[in-house]
Amino acid sequence: MTQSAHCKSLLDSLSEYVDGTLSEELCNEIQRHLSDCQNCSIVVDTLRKTIYLYHAITSEPADVPRDVRERLFHSLKLEDYLQH
Amino acid sequence: MSEKIPPELSLDALKSGNRDEFTRLVDAYSGPMYRMAMKMLGDGQDAEDVLQNTFLNAFKHIRSFEERSSLSTWLYRIAANEALMMIRKRRPETTMTDTSVEGDEGGEYSPLQFVDWCCLPEDELLSVEARRHLDRAIQRLPEKLRIVFILRDLEDLSIEETRQVLDLSQTAVKTRLLRARLNLREQLSSYYSERIGDRIEKK
Ligand SMILES: [Zn+2]
Numbered sequence: 001m002t003q004s005a006h007c008k009s010l011l012d013s014l015s016e017y018v019d020g021t022l023s024e025e026l027c028n029e030i031q032r033h034l035s036d037c038q039n040c041s042i043v044v045d046t047l048r049k050t051i052y053l054y055h056a057i058t059s060e061p062a063d064v065p066r067d068v069r070e071r072l073f074h075s076l077k078l079e080d081y082l083q084h
Numbered sequence: 085m086s087e088k089i090p091p092e093l094s095l096d097a098l099k100s101g102n103r104d105e106f107t108r109l110v111d112a113y114s115g116p117m118y119r120m121a122m123k124m125l126g127d128g129q130d131a132e133d134v135l136q137n138t139f140l141n142a143f144k145h146i147r148s149f150e151e152r153s154s155l156s157t158w159l160y161r162i163a164a165n166e167a168l169m170m171i172r173k174r175r176p177e178t179t180m181t182d183t184s185v186e187g188d189e190g191g192e193y194s195p196l197q198f199v200d201w202c203c204l205p206e207d208e209l210l211s212v213e214a215r216r217h218l219d220r221a222i223q224r225l226p227e228k229l230r231i232v233f234i235l236r237d238l239e240d241l242s243i244e245e246t247r248q249v250l251d252l253s254q255t256a257v258k259t260r261l262l263r264a265r266l267n268l269r270e271q272l273s274s275y276y277s278e279r280i281g282d283r284i285e286k287k
Contacts, residue, residue: 008194011193011194011195011266012262014262014265014266015258015261015262015265016258038198039195039198042198042199042200043195043198043269045200045202046199046200046201046202046269046272046273047265047266047269049201049202049209049272050265050268050269050272051237051265053209053210053218053272054218054237054238054268055237055238056210057210057215057218057219058119058123058238058239061115062115062116062118062119063115064114064115064118064135068118068128068132068135069114071132071136072110072114072132072135072136072139073110075136075140076106076110076136076139076140076143078103078106078107078110081103081104081107
């Protein structure tokens with residue numbers, strides 16, 4: 001394979017590679033390519049970071065604002081439970 | 085949430101219309117459903133409508149819930165459908181062009197930007213402005229990619245659960261996820277490489 005064909009085939013398994021769900025064999029193959037392809041290394045690193053940043057902004061507990069919760073309970077005719 | 089029904093909830097009580105139990109269901113799941121709708125729609129009022137419709141529908145249809153999926157997957161499914169309907173209602177003209185996502189699903193999505201911005205400090209990567217940009221970037225994804233990214237990467241559902249929520253094949257989920265992630269990486273690369281530029285100028 002040419003270098004750019006390697007880059008292209010890496011792209012197809014990129015998600016699985018960063019999620020760690022690839023077979024060891026494919027993983028090793030990708031790592032070999034990454035060690036001498038700077039562009040692909042940057043794509044992998046910045047893709048990982050992208051996912052990490054989105055994880056970071058959603059790791060805060062998912063709270064429903066008080067007024068939104070109140071209106072939700074009213075719409076479900078559960079307003080007598082609002083004191084809880 | 086690997087269990088189908090969380091231990092604190094009784095499906096029998098829910099199905100028999102027990103209001104105490106339904107209140108517990110609402111309190112257990114309204115947070116994630118609201119967050120998902122907010123990320124999907126980027127608008128508090130629309131997200132609130134989706135939240136209310138989700139639980140109204142859940143109330144109405146809980147008796148037909150079969151334990152083929154988990155309760156949370158079932159709720160995400162209702163909420164995702166409500167959110168997608170809301171988007172279609174909001175911009176009726178896009179329903180015509182929406183097929184473009186399927187059309188080029190296997191097409192080109194080669195990376196174009198090769199700036200390594202990983203070195204930026206965490207407080208800059210997650211500044212108030214950067215967070216706004218992260219949210220805006222999600223809004224720019226085509227909705228079929230957006231919903232997959234939100235379920236898988238923000239709500240932390242597995243590929244299998246995402247597939248169940250959206251009635252897609254595993255392959256379609258994986259393809260859309262990859263495209264969404266690469267699209268966001270491009271958007272973030274544009275934004276953060278400017279920040280690197282700013283830092284160099286200041287020095
Ligand atoms: Zn390469």
